[in-house]
Amino acid sequence: MDQQEQYLRQLKTFFWENGHNPEDYQLERLAIFATLITKKNQSVNLISRKDIAHLVENHIFISAYLAEFLPDKVTSFLDIGTGGGLPGIPLAIVRPLLKGVLVDSIKKKIDAVDDFINKLKLSNVVAENSRVENPEFIEKYSNQFDLIVSRATVPLILLVSYSLPLIKEKAFLVSIKGGDLNDEIKKAELKYKPHIKKLTVFELSYKPTNIRNEKEKKLILLELNK
Numbered sequence: 001m002d003q004q005e006q007y008l009r010q011l012k013t014f015f016w017e018n019g020h021n022p023e024d025y026q027l028e029r030l031a032i033f034a035t036l037i038t039k040k041n042q043s044v045n046l047i048s049r050k051d052i053a054h055l056v057e058n059h060i061f062i063s064a065y066l067a068e069f070l071p072d073k074v075t076s077f078l079d080i081g082t083g084g085g086l087p088g089i090p091l092a093i094v095r096p097l098l099k100g101v102l103v104d105s106i107k108k109k110i111d112a113v114d115d116f117i118n119k120l121k122l123s124n125v126v127a128e129n130s131r132v133e134n135p136e137f138i139e140k141y142s143n144q145f146d147l148i149v150s151r152a153t154v155p156l157i158l159l160v161s162y163s164l165p166l167i168k169e170k171a172f173l174v175s176i177k178g179g180d181l182n183d184e185i186k187k188a189e190l191k192y193k194p195h196i197k198k199l200t201v202f203e204l205s206y207k208p209t210n211i212r213n214e215k216e217k218k219l220i221l222l223e224l225n226k
Contacts, residue, residue, distance in 0.1 A: 007034040010056040017207040020068065022094055029093045029120055034060050036119060037084050040112050046084030057209060062217065063087030064094045066149070066174055069202060069219055074147040075099065078166060080132050080159065081152025085113040087176070091149065092125045100125040101141065103132055132162045141166050148173045156181075156188040156220065163224065164195060173222040176204070181218060197223040 001009075008031035015022055022030075034055055037046055051058055063086045075098065079088030082102040092100050102117075102125055104110050110129040117125055130137040148163045148171065156175065163173055177184075181201065189196055204210070204217035 003038065004031050004035045007031040007056055007060075011061060013208070014057065014061040014065075014206065018065070020065075022064070026093050030060055030064060030090060033085070033089055033093070033116060033120060036116050040084070040115075044108050044112050046109060046112060047086075059084075059086050060090055061206075062176065062204065063090035063151070065204070065206065066176060066219060067091055067094045069174065069221060070095070070147065071172060074172060076145050077101075077147035077149055078103065078132070078141070078145045078163075080148060080150040080162060081105075081154060082113060082127075083109055083152070085116050085127075086151055087149055088125060089113070089116060089120070089122070092122050093120070096124055098124060098147075101128055101145075102126070103128040103130055103137070105129070105131045132166065138165045143168055146171045150175050156184050157191055160188055160192045160195065160222070160224070164192075164226065167224060167226060169226045170197075171224045171226075173220075173224055175220045177218050177220060178216050181220070185220070195225050197225050199223075 008027060011027050011030050041047060041052060047059055066087055077098055077100045079102045082088050082104045085102060088100055088102040102113055107129050110127050114127040117127060142165055145166050146168050150159055159173060159175060200221045202219040203213045204219050205213035
């Protein structure tokens with residue numbers, strides 16, 4: 001069995017055991033993406049080398065799984081600090097009607113992401129080499145997004161700060177994080193209380209390897225007002 005087939009089997013297990021059934025072509029694209037990341041990671045550090053054995057669970061599946069927490073009405077997203085295209089590319093695969101911009105300040109990572117997008121024939125996302133706080137980026141994308149996603153290790157208070165110039169009048173911010181988030185959440189709520197309509201923390205438990213969320217994965221969902 002080749003590597004792509006192994007990834008496909010792992011993806012099917014995670015999705016089916018958690019009651020989700022993406023189309024076959026979506027699962028196949030996710031498996032191809034996993035294969036592309038694995039190959040590229042040998043020359044560009046897209047994810048931790050020690051984590052490559054858990055690529056499907058910790059990166060591909062979890063990025064696609066966050067789509068289950070999103071409101072149906074969102075139409076355009078920004079992935080801040082996308083790195084190797086996570087969570088933006090899996091999200092674009094399982095939610096093909098979503099339009100997205102994947103941004104990272106490291107050019108060699110964005111070059112890799114752009115190559116992945118082309119090889120996967122994804123027409124609903126583009127890659128941008130920039131910082132979201134740059135005036136040029138803000139001018140280009142101000143008031144455009146109703147969804148912000150991020151797996152970057154950026155404090156929540158900064159994610160809200162980066163998001164506000166770029167979102168429409170109302171938007172959602174989704175971040176996957178781990179560990180104790182109480183202080184981080186309190187700081188964001190204190191500074192941006194007028195802009196945070198609602199904040200919900202979901203325990204990201206899933207079968208078969210994180211049933212009781214022993215890995216302390218959390219998804220933070222904020223409803224934002226401009």
